[in-house]
Amino acid sequence: MQHQMWERLDWVCKEQLLTTMVHEWWDNGECEEAPSELPLFLKPYTNKFCTQQGANCLATVVYAMSEGKQRWFIDEWIHQKTFVEKLKQYNYRPTNADNLQIGDVVVWHDDNGIIQHAAYFIGRNLFFNKHGQTIFNPWKLLSKEQLYKEWNHLKAIVYRQEEN
Template sequence: MLTVLGIDVSPDLLERWVDWLAPVEQPFFVTKKQATALELPLEDREPTAEDRDTYRIYNVDRRAARTVWLSEAAYGELPKATRAALVRAQVNYGRGAVPTVRKWASVVGPAVRQQADGHRFVWWKSLLTDPKAILPDIVSEDLGPSLHRDVRTWPKQLQRVRELAGTFPDGSGPNCFGTVMAACGVEGADQVWMLREPFEEWLAQHTERGGRDDVPGTVFVWRDAASLVQHAALTIGDGWMLHKPSQSWMTPRKIRTVAQVKRATRTAGWRLERHRVVG
């Protein structure tokens, strides 16, 4: 069994990770002018939730409003100069999954330097023949491990926290709000992209302001300057906390210390509230 961030990953989930990192066709973002100059076919297609998170579509520069969907074969048939220009554009526009050759050539082979401009490349399944050597590093790149194996006492009043702790989701969507709600007994909340409105409704009905960091059942809520809730996490006692860093398929439901979660979530303009679960 493969272990990533201290969490067991099944062969089935690893196979899905490969599909999400390197789908059959992936999006490249360009301006209309670039698409014309590079003679690339534009296609208006809705990305999957996993596409959104793999390629960080939410961060892409809005100037690059057109999308080219390419398979590995179609990409390989493009002139090298076109591939190089296309990959450089993805870096410039903020698309994800455009790694550096310098970091990965020793793992995927030196031929990757010929894929585009010699400095950057994109993932295709042909590069993932040994996913156990690649996916763990990509998934854990910006994250600390889950410390669920270090927890000695699990709170009985938080009905599902032990079940959820140290698990990866089945895809993109499940987020911090749903994780907190599911740990407190809301059925199915861990399987969906929980929006702010139902989370706020649950918060109003099942918690009251206050709570202590060292006891189970304190919901941490981070709000921005407009008072919109941006993140949430849940204390489970003895200085431990359950949280899911984002809605991405790469982020697990983790146990970290309260101090670690506070540091990781510190963001300019955000303020922290505490709410005590009451039923």
């Protein structure tokens, strides 16, 4: 909806439209409490809503992989090709390891190899995550069980950063 169209609507219509949008897109808010050892670069975003539209899970993970050094990523929408390039740039490679390590990235692919979701492992069985790309989808910490349950219909691949 364009600004001019919005301005022409009466308040009742605006309220109905926003209520409908919130009902359809609002995240249920379930999240895990941040542990005391949460990295400083994640603290400003953990269990918080965005202030602008567009940020997606891939951007969230790239921001985390950069350890906050690439601040602008957190607010962006990133395409799968860019995400794959950033995995390579930060020296992340698929691993067959069963145990997750802090800094691992889990990527969920569909049957066509299209990335549908990604999350960043912070330890203590928790992931830094973002479902969706609207302001109604917060960055939040989710348990491994909750995240894997949500995406269990897809193939999960763990990426780990290799030493240079």
